[in-house]
Amino acid sequence: MVELTVASLDSVFHALSDATRRAILRDVSREAKTVGQIAEPYNMSLAAVSKHLQVLERADLIRREKKGNFRMVQLNADNLRAAQEWLAYYETFWTGQLDALQNYLETAETPGEDVRNGNSGTGTEKG
Amino acid sequence: MVELTVASLDSVFHALSDATRRAILRDVSREAKTVGQIAEPYNMSLAAVSKHLQVLERADLIRREKKGNFRMVQLNADNLRAAQEWLAYYETFWTGQLDALQNYLETAETPGEDVRNGNSGTGTEKG
DNA sequence: GTTATATTCAACCGCATGGTTGAATTGACG
DNA sequence: CGTCAATTCAACCATGCGGTTGAATATAAC
Numbered sequence A, B: 001m002v003e004l005t006v007a008s009l010d011s012v013f014h015a016l017s018d019a020t021r022r023a024i025l026r027d028v029s030r031e032a033k034t035v036g037q038i039a040e041p042y043n044m045s046l047a048a049v050s051k052h053l054q055v056l057e058r059a060d061l062i063r064r065e066k067k068g069n070f071r072m073v074q075l076n077a078d079n080l081r082a083a084q085e086w087l088a089y090y091e092t093f094w095t096g097q098l099d100a101l102q103n104y105l106e107t108a109e110t111p112g113e114d115v116r117n118g119n120s121g122t123g124t125e126k127g
Numbered sequence C: 001g002t003t004a005t006a007t008t009c010a011a012c013c014g015c016a017t018g019g020t021t022g023a024a025t026t027g028a029c030g
Numbered sequence D: 001c002g003t004c005a006a007t008t009c010a011a012c013c014a015t016g017c018g019g020t021t022g023a024a025t026a027t028a029a030c
Helices: A006-016 A019-030 A035-039 A044-059 A079-086 A089-097 A100-104 B006-018 B019-030 B033-041 B046-058 B076-089 B091-095 B098-108
Strands: A062-067 A070-075 B062-066 B070-075
Touching: A006 A019, A006 A079, A006 B006, A006 B019, A019 A035, A019 A044, A019 A062, A019 A070, A019 B006, A035 A044, A035 A070, A044 B070, A079 B076, A079 B091, A089 B076, A100 B046, B006 B019, B006 B046, B006 B076, B019 B033, B019 B046, B019 B062, B019 B070, B033 B046, B033 B070, B046 B062
Parallel strands: none
Antiparallel strands: A062 A070, B062 B070
16 A cells, blocks of 8 residues: 555646646656656747646656756656555446445445545645 | 547546545445535535536546436546556556666557647547 | 425636746856 | 856746635426
8 A cells, every 4th residue: 555645646646637747757657867858759848848847746756866967857656556546446346337335335444535524635745 | 448538538637636526436436426415525515516526527437317306426437447547557667666668668569648749638539 | 386406507716737938057068 | 167058947827726606597396
């Protein structure tokens, strides 16, 4: 278990909600790259790409390491794992198509976040 | 393979980026519910919950069915599956921690979207 | 037919997003 | 040191988000 807080799941899924950022993740998963190398395929400003990287970094999906004049960007897949684990709960619904209530009873131990009654958004952010 | 377009992956991940919406998905996965039943645990207006449902519906993660005076909301997990498949690509990076380049060579057949050079956002939306 | 209930619509608000451009920072190098 | 290159910062803009409230719609119930 990766133990991701509500707020960081927010940031991870938000980071993934943009096609450019998903493509960047694919990119840096193949090999670590500089910001310039990452930006090259897209026709947007370097500053825009830099902002995308900030979003990815906020979600802790990439790490940036200063390497001389460059910044090497590399993937950090741990939070992706957390996202996938969140999604894994729903596997039963697309595989077996079991009755939802019965399925609930079977998997009732699944932790699952609780954001009811105003707890939303103010969850303790991961350190 | 679920064959989700770039734009709909956007909408799916966006829908998941809010804790309230994730909780709603969990909720309706256990059993189909009315909008009122869904809204009850949260201290926000019914209209706000209705908007959340619209976001989920835009991502095709729920289906709404008129049932008399109510609308029954039920889960549609197919697009969640697509999201999970997108994430599955990264499993190798959190399990083996292989060298990224080597991993790339091994998995080079993975389709992967391409949003470079202005193709972003204008992808053919799923019908 | 009128009224009550469930849900959505419309307008609005404050704030975040994704993009731009131009200036600032930081480090390599002649 | 001066300059160039890589990257970020700051200000700005248009748009979208998540929430509100109040009106509108649709169906049920009396």
